[in-house]
Amino acid sequence: MRNNNTIQLSKEKKEEMISSIKNYFLEERGEELGDLASSLILRFIIEELALEFYNQGVYDSYKYMNDRIEDLLSIQKY
Template sequence: MIEKDKIKLTKEKREDMIVSIKEYFYTEREEELGDLASSHILNFIIDELALEFYNKGVYDSYQYMNRSIDDLLSIQKY
């Protein structure tokens, strides 16, 4: 991913996500991950996967807005 396209997180949000990753691995796999391993997983998600989720959100918003515009035209008075 190009650096300008990389999703940026606040320090607090990044820390929250690392905690979530650690909790997930412990709950689902009974594995205790450290901060470094969790941080690497988060970096992988951001670098390799996040852009797809972002683009899906943009496309879903586009579709919603198009449906909303069609609804708006339906209230015209003649």
């Protein structure tokens, strides 16, 4: 059963992210991670952290749209 709150990724995007994790650990920490370790890190990020980033994006979009709507009211003619 899938959790509806979990962010779903395409196979291609998941592979790209796993590759990015592997590259990061190699370049920044000098550690070579395998596919399994990188997959587990990605899964942790998705399950534990991603919803916070998603929710922040929703909030930022809401604030941006509200600011634009207020700008729209400024062009009213009296």
